[in-house]
Amino acid sequence: EVQLVESGGGLIQPGGSLRLSCAASGFTLSNYWMHWVRQAPGKGLVWVSRVNGDGSTTSYAASVKGRFTISKDDAKNTLYLQMNTLRAEDTAVYYCARSYNYGSGSFAFDIWGQGTMVTVSS
Amino acid sequence: QSVLTQPPSASGTPGQRVTISCSAGSSNIGRNAVNWYQHLPGTAPKLLIYNNNQRPSGVPDRFSGSKSGSSASLAISGLQSEDEADYYCAAWDDSLNGWVFGGGTKLTVL
Numbered sequence: 738e739v740q741l742v743e744s745g746g747g748l749i750q751p752g753g754s755l756r757l758s759c760a761a762s763g764f765t766l767s768n769y770w771m772h773w774v775r776q777a778p779g780k781g782l783v784w785v786s787r788v789n790g791d792g793s794t795t796s797y798a799a800s801v802k803g804r805f806t807i808s809k810d811d812a813k814n815t816l817y818l819q820m821n822t823l824r825a826e827d828t829a830v831y832y833c834a835r836s837y838n839y840g841s842g843s844f845a846f847d848i849w850g851q852g853t854m855v856t857v858s859s
Numbered sequence: 860q861s862v863l864t865q866p867p868s869a870s871g872t873p874g875q876r877v878t879i880s881c882s883a884g885s886s887n888i889g890r891n892a893v894n895w896y897q898h899l900p901g902t903a904p905k906l907l908i909y910n911n912n913q914r915p916s917g918v919p920d921r922f923s924g925s926k927s928g929s930s931a932s933l934a935i936s937g938l939q940s941e942d943e944a945d946y947y948c949a950a951w952d953d954s955l956n957g958w959v960f961g962g963g964t965k966l967t968v969l
Contacts, residue, residue, distance in 0.1 A: 772958070774904075781861060782896070782904065782947050784958035796956055832903065844951070845894040845909035851902065 739763035746853030759816040759833030770836035775829035863961035881948030
């Protein structure tokens, strides 16, 4: 079964760091673009970051650039999000998602994890 | 404030047809395909429509998408109680070099 399972969320003080993990099963991470998307309480979905199959290309939303780092371990088939200098506004459920290439440059997030909650508060 | 604009809410009665709009600028919907997602709180979002109007395997044909210029829409026909959820449009934004989502539309089945 194709599946993504996030872990690593929790309560962290402002200014602290946290690393989220996303374990993939049923497919190989190195064949896909992978993403992190978050949803703050009562708000909508917001794209956070992406990494390509071989890990050579990454990009970030302006709100997290310089503070968050996306990476992956192909041997463990696991995606990561290292979050530093956390702020209250980073409080959200964080989802990892697979981007599938439907051809002709058309991509969409076809597989999502259940999410992991990150709360930044003193 | 989201880059893509959706109405915050929509509603309909069972059996009705409901449409949800999504609009933005030339750097995203105007140039790139639109995808639609269904999200029930506490669950993983689900891909409903990709490439403006294509349905992934397993998505009922009650769900359809369209795009014209810098606007897109999702239509749900034969509304069912289980369709009550949040719906999001999304597209790649060439200027931001990232994906953008709409603010979401909460669909209520009356």
